[in-house]
Structures are given as C-alpha cells and as structure tokens.
Amino acid sequence: MSARVIRRVAGPALVLPGDDIDTDRIMPARFLRAITFDGIEAHLFEDDRRSAAARGGTHPFDDPARRDARVLIVGSNFGCGSSREHAPQAIARWGIGAVVGESFAEIFAGNAAAIGLPCASVAQGDLEALRRAAAAPGAEFVVDLVERTVSAAGRTVRAAIPEAAREALISGQWDATGMLLDRYEDVERVAAALPYARNFNG
Amino acid sequence: MPETLFQKVWNRHAVRVLPNGQTQIYVGLHLVHEVTSPQAFAELRARGWRVRAPERTFATVDHIVPTRGQARPFADAMAETMAEALERNCREHGIPLFDLASGAQGIVHVIGPELGLTQPGMTIVCGDSHTSTHGAFGALAFGIGTTQVRDVLASQSIAMSPLKVRRIDVEGRLPAGVYAKDVILSIIGRLGIKAGAGFAYEYGGDTIARMSMDERMTICNMSIEGGARIGYVNPDETTIEYLRGRKFAPAGAAFERARAWWRSLASDPSATYDDRVALDARGIAPTVTWGINPGQVVPVDARLPDPRGASAADRGGIEEALEFMGFQPGQAMAGTRIDVAFLGSCTNARLSDLREAAKVAAGRRVARHVRALVVPGSQAVAAAAEREGLDAIFRDAGFEWRGAGCSMCLAMNTDRLEGRELCASSSNRNFKGRQGSPTGRTLLMSPAMVAAAAIAGEVVDVRAMLAQAAGS
Numbered sequence: 001m002s003a004r005v006i007r008r009v010a011g012p013a014l015v016l017p018g019d020d021i022d023t024d025r026i027m028p029a030r031f032l033r034a035i036t037f038d039g040i041e042a043h044l045f046e047d048d049r050r051s052a053a054a055r056g057g058t059h060p061f062d063d064p065a066r067r068d069a070r071v072l073i074v075g076s077n078f079g080c081g082s083s084r085e086h087a088p089q090a091i092a093r094w095g096i097g098a099v100v101g102e103s104f105a106e107i108f109a110g111n112a113a114a115i116g117l118p119c120a121s122v123a124q125g126d127l128e129a130l131r132r133a134a135a136a137p138g139a140e141f142v143v144d145l146v147e148r149t150v151s152a153a154g155r156t157v158r159a160a161i162p163e164a165a166r167e168a169l170i171s172g173q174w175d176a177t178g179m180l181l182d183r184y185e186d187v188e189r190v191a192a193a194l195p196y197a198r199n200f201n202g
Numbered sequence: 203m204p205e206t207l208f209q210k211v212w213n214r215h216a217v218r219v220l221p222n223g224q225t226q227i228y229v230g231l232h233l234v235h236e237v238t239s240p241q242a243f244a245e246l247r248a249r250g251w252r253v254r255a256p257e258r259t260f261a262t263v264d265h266i267v268p269t270r271g272q273a274r275p276f277a278d279a280m281a282e283t284m285a286e287a288l289e290r291n292c293r294e295h296g297i298p299l300f301d302l303a304s305g306a307q308g309i310v311h312v313i314g315p316e317l318g319l320t321q322p323g324m325t326i327v328c329g330d331s332h333t334s335t336h337g338a339f340g341a342l343a344f345g346i347g348t349t350q351v352r353d354v355l356a357s358q359s360i361a362m363s364p365l366k367v368r369r370i371d372v373e374g375r376l377p378a379g380v381y382a383k384d385v386i387l388s389i390i391g392r393l394g395i396k397a398g399a400g401f402a403y404e405y406g407g408d409t410i411a412r413m414s415m416d417e418r419m420t421i422c423n424m425s426i427e428g429g430a431r432i433g434y435v436n437p438d439e440t441t442i443e444y445l446r447g448r449k450f451a452p453a454g455a456a457f458e459r460a461r462a463w464w465r466s467l468a469s470d471p472s473a474t475y476d477d478r479v480a481l482d483a484r485g486i487a488p489t490v491t492w493g494i495n496p497g498q499v500v501p502v503d504a505r506l507p508d509p510r511g512a513s514a515a516d517r518g519g520i521e522e523a524l525e526f527m528g529f530q531p532g533q534a535m536a537g538t539r540i541d542v543a544f545l546g547s548c549t550n551a552r553l554s555d556l557r558e559a560a561k562v563a564a565g566r567r568v569a570r571h572v573r574a575l576v577v578p579g580s581q582a583v584a585a586a587a588e589r590e591g592l593d594a595i596f597r598d599a600g601f602e603w604r605g606a607g608c609s610m611c612l613a614m615n616t617d618r619l620e621g622r623e624l625c626a627s628s629s630n631r632n633f634k635g636r637q638g639s640p641t642g643r644t645l646l647m648s649p650a651m652v653a654a655a656a657i658a659g660e661v662v663d664v665r666a667m668l669a670q671a672a673g674s
Contacts, residue, residue, distance in 0.1 A: 020396070022631075025635065029612040029614045029636075035244075077395065080495075081331065082330075083345035083346060084238065085238065085348040086348075103396065110362075114350060164220075164223045168222040176220075180220075180361060183218065187358060189217075193214070194215070195463050196460070197230070200460040
C-alpha cells in the first residue's frame with residue numbers, strides 16, 4: 001500500500017534540550033490507558049510541562065510562539081526506553097513533521113518512520129548551530145530527505161537518516177503492511193522450512 | 203563460514219529483500235498484550251485484513267490488571283475497557299488468550315517462557331521493549347511499536363535491517379549476595395544506555411553458562427536499557443532442560459529432534475563479532491541505580507558521583523539526576539531512606555527471584571515506615587511460591603502478597619508511587635515519573651536487595667544481612 005510521499009519537511013522549529021529523553025517522559029504510562037491514539041497529543045510531555053510551569057518556567061511545547069513548529073530539535077539518544085508508539089504518535093499529532101537530533105533510540109526511530117515521521121541525525125557541532133538558528137521563533141527550517149540535509153538561517157548541514165526509512169518515505173512506501181503481504185507465498189515457504197513451525201514433527 | 207546465532211536465525215527467517223532495502227523476516231511467535239494492540243487490531247479491521255497466523259499468536263493481560271480486587275468488571279472502568287477490547291479482538295481472530303480465569307495469566311515475558319512458547323531459534327516479537335527477555339533461550343526477540351504489531355498480525359512478518367553483534371563475556375564466580383541483576387546493571391553502567399544502538403548483545407562466558415534460565419532472562423530483559431533491542435544467550439543443556447515437559451514445547455521424539463536443532467543454532471566457537479567486551483564477575487558488588495536512567499549505577503558500598511569531577515559530556519546528566527532525586531554529590535548510597543519496596547516486574551518476579559528475596563525476609567519485619575509489595579510475575583509463579591510457603595514468609599514479614607501483573611513497574615494500574623516517594627524496586631526503569639508519580643523516585647536493585655531495603659527501611663548491603671542470617 002502506498003502512503004504519502006515525504007521528501008521534505010519545512011517550517012519553524014522547537015528546541016527540546018537534554019539527552020536521553022525516554023518515552024516515559026514523552027508520554028507517561030498513565031496516558032496509555034486508552035484503546036485509540038485519539039487526542040493523545042494533549043498529554044505530550046505532560047509531566048515535564050507541569051513541572052516547568054510549577055517552577056515558573058515555560059516548557060518548549062507550551063511556548064505560544066512555537067505552536068506552529070514543524071521541526072523538533074532534540075539531543076542524543078532521544079526516545080530511549082519503552083517501545084510505546086504513543087510517543088511518536090503524540091509528537092506527530094501535535095504537528096511535528098520531522099525530528100532532528102544527535103542520535104535516536106532504535107525502537108523509537110523505527111516507530112517514527114513507520115508512521116511517516118522522519119528522524120534525522122546531525123553532528124554535534126551542527127546541532128549546536130541549528131539550536132542557535134532556532135532561537136528566532138519564526139526561523140524557517142527545512143529537513144530535506146532527498147538531499148539528506150537540514151537547512152536554517154542560510155546554513156545547510158548533513159543529516160543521516162537510516163537508508164531504508166529514507167527510501168520508504170521519499171517513495172511513499174513507509175506503510176509496510178502492503179509490501180509485506182505482497183508475496184505472502186514467500187512467507188509461507190520460509191515458515192514451512194522451519195522445524196518449529198510444525199512442532200518438530202516430521 | 204562460522205556464524206553467530208544471530209546470523210543463523212536471521213538467515214533462516216529471511217523471506218526477501220524489500221524495495222526499501224530492508225529484509226522481510228518471518229515471525230515465529232507474536233505475543234500480544236492489551237496496551238499496544240487495540241489500535242493495531244482496529245487498523246486491521248479498517249483495512250479488511252485478517253490475522254494470518256493466529257496459531258503463532260498468543261495474548262495475555264498484564265499492564266492494566268489490578269493486583270488486588272481482580273474480580274470482573276474491574277473497578278477501574280478504563281482497565282475494564284482495555285481488557286474487553288483484547289478479549290473481543292482475540293475472540294474475533296481466534297487468538298489464544300491467557301486471561302485471569304486461565305490460571306496461566308501473567309506478565310507476557312514471564313508466561314511465554316514458562317508455557318514453553320518461547321524456544322531457541324525463533325524470531326519473537328511483542329509490542330513491548332522488554333521482549334528482549336526471550337533472548338535468554340537463544341531466540342531473536344525484540345520489541346516493536348503498534349504499527350509493526352499491525353504488520354505482524356497481517357503478514358506474520360516484519361521489515362527490518364540486520365544488527366551488528368556485540369559479544370559480552372562475563373567470567374568468574376559471582377560473590378554471595380550478588381545476582382544476575384547486579385551483572386546487567388554493571389554492564390549497562392559500564393557501556394552506557396545508548397551503546398547498544400544498532401547491536402544485538404550476545405552474553406556468554408562461564409558466569410552466564412552457570413546461570414539458570416531465570417537469571418539469563420533477567421540479563422536479556424535489560425538489554426534494551428543498554429540501548430540493545432536484542433540480547434541473547436546461546437542455547438545449551440540448561441535451556442533444553444528448562445523446556446522439557448513445558449506445555450507448548452515438543453514432546454517425545456520431537457523433543458529430541460528439537461534439541462538437536464536448538465543446539466545447532468548456537469554461535470560457532472570461531473564466529474567473529476563486531477565488538478567484544480569482557481567483565482569480571484568476581485569484582486561485581488550489589489549494584490543500585492541512583493539517578494534517572496539505568497546506566498546511572500553505583501555499588502551499594504560506594505558514593506554517588508560528583509558532577510564537578512565528571513566529563514563535560516556527563517556533567518549535565520549527573521546534575522539533572524541528582525536534582526530530581528534530591529541527592530547530594532558524593533553522598534553514600536547505603537543508608538538512603540526508602541518509602542516503598544516493590545518486588546516484581548518482567549525483570550525479577552520469577553520463582554527464583556522470590557526465593558532469594560524470601561531468604562532475606564524470613565523471620566524479619568518490614569520497617570514501619572515502608573510500604574512493601576510482592577507481585578509475582580505470573581499466576582503460575584504465584585501458585586508455585588504459595589506451595590513453598592513463600593507467600594507466608596512475605597506476609598509474616600509485613601509484605602503485601604499480590605496477584606500477578608506489571609503492577610508498579612510502570613503504574614498503569616492502581617499500584618503507584620505517591621508524591622516524592624522513593625522506591626527500592628526490582629524492576630527495570632528508573633526514569634522520571636516511571637512508577638506513576640511525576641515526582642516519584644526509583645532505585646533499581648536485585649530482589650534480595652529490595653527485601654533487605656524493605657526491612658532496614660533504607661538501602662543496605664544485602665551481603666551483611668545474609669551473613670547475619672547465616673551466623674544466627
């Protein structure tokens with residue numbers, strides 16, 4: 001099944017400081033108590049947002065000047081921990097179209113790609129430059145999946161996106177099920193050759 | 203050409219290379235629970251697809267079940283809704299469900315192995331990052347998201363790219379009072395929480411070879427906390443003897459055929475690895491996390507780090523963790539007062555975990571200010587523990603003895619921390635807010651250390667308590 005082609009994501013950016021931000025922080029477990037993803041974006045970073053407000057601060061996701069952000073800028077190992085897809089779902093449903101950071105946890109990046117949310121890794125020095133460029137709330141960012149770059153404030157830096165995810169997004173084939181069902185007879189052939197699939201009988 | 207288990211199992215499950223360059227991998231066992239599956243079933247329904255291999259799909263309810271007051275309908279309406287959705291989905295698609303009435307319900311990563319569903323050489327997926335647990339049997343087992351749960355339901359396969367393999371050798375006898383949990387916390391503390399990205403971890407060496415399946419599961423369970431989606435141990439006679447006679451394991455002549463196949467999948471002695479790490483088990487002490495990720499660990503007899511002495515890269519993380527935990531730089535780990543003791547989770551709620559903790563609890567009393575819970579990993583673990591009288595030991599000591607479930611590991615049920623409570627926990631994650639209170643705090647440690655902390659009312663070195671018990 002083909003999906004939306006995603007070649008570039010453009011718009012203002014939102015900077016979320018910190019490394020090793022786990023999916024429990026992105027989406028606390030109590031908000032997983034639901035049977036749909038509807039409205040889950042309302043709880044994105046809820047505990048961190050409340051904690052920031054209680055200290056008299058403003059969490060980046062509560063900054064009215066960033067409400068139209070399309071690009072989320074994070075640190076390293078973003079999305080570590082639980083495999084809950086609720087985390088990338090909430091980020092995407094909030095309005096983010098691409099995440100840029102130093103590195104991403106594997107399950108998170110895979111889940112994000114599977115719902116059409118690219119995760120692009122940039123070098124640490126380039127990340128600093130992008131963070132500075134994002135200081136101006138309206139600054140336009142472009143994540144270009146075809147060119148493998150992130151651009152802002154007249155500067156363009158290299159971005160790494162896992163090749164399979166990049167290929168799937170720019171060809172509109174990131175919705176994998178159709179592809180996996182395409183030649184189901186091949187799946188059956190592999191299963192038939194596995195002794196455990198017939199419980200080691202014969 | 204010599205191969206690792208990873209390569210052997212990968213190659214036997216590879217269906218074809220997909221247009222995007224990934225490999226389509228056949229899935230041998232799909233485990234399903236109530237939290238990450240309802241949206242996947244809904245999409246299946248919307249697209250008119252069926253579950254391709256219901257006979258290779260098994261479900262249980264674990265995350266949202268209350269651990270007391272388990273009568274239906276649940277008092278918590280949302281828990282009831284989620285349980286009903288899973289029941290409906292399983293009924294509609296012919297998927298076996300181990301529910302509370304089955305006697306076989308429990309945490310998905312506890313029941314898969316104990317039912318004999320988890321076997322060497324399989325590919326195993328579940329919408330849960332601790333699926334790495336099943337790697338203890340020499341399976342390639344990993345957590346997936348809900349969209350991939352849909353893929354697997356519809357196609358019994360998954361798109362993925364191969365991983366590199368890091369061999370982690372642990373050698374030497376573990377000192378008394380030091381357990382598998384201390385080994386894996388030490389590994390994560392040394393390698394860090396993101397070192398595993400792109401890798402499967404293969405655990406070996408004589409320490410691992412001497413470990414029971416329960417202990418190997420504890421090790422593999424926390425691979426994901428080191429960033430590795432997959433962790434495994436090569437199958438050996440310990441693996442095979444564990445599986446003999448289990449409900450879904452092959453029997454009779456088929457078991458002997460299985461044994462030969464399982465043994466053939468172990469990594470070849472001359473296999474090459476993308477990386478190798480060695481650890482001396484004799485130098486490991488009871489280990490405790492002090493911060494907000496599972497890599498922030500210290501031996502129980504050590505002091506917390508001082509950000510002033512840390513590298514620039516680590517400083518911010520240490521400061522943030524100390525502030526959240528309310529700890530001082532350089533403070534001693536031992537003597538930290540706790541409020542709650544939680545003995546449970548897919549990491550450490552198997553029978554042997556409860557036995558080790560019961561040895562510490564026997565004849566002692568939980569400190570007056572501590573709320574202490576024992577939550578068996580499954581109904582089968584609970585029944586076995588009760589036959590041995592472990593429940594009585596815990597109850598007499600002042601622990602609550604609960605029904606099986608994920609409980610306070612992630613607090614999607616009624617078990618949770620309140621306010622800034624500090625919890626000595628045998629679970630796997632100490633992230634901010636993990637145990638249900640946004641300001642609640644977690645210290646990860648072994649089950650025996652949790653029992654010791656419950657009794658002392660503070661973090662203590664379980665080795666001293668064990669020596670006391672032996673001497674009395």
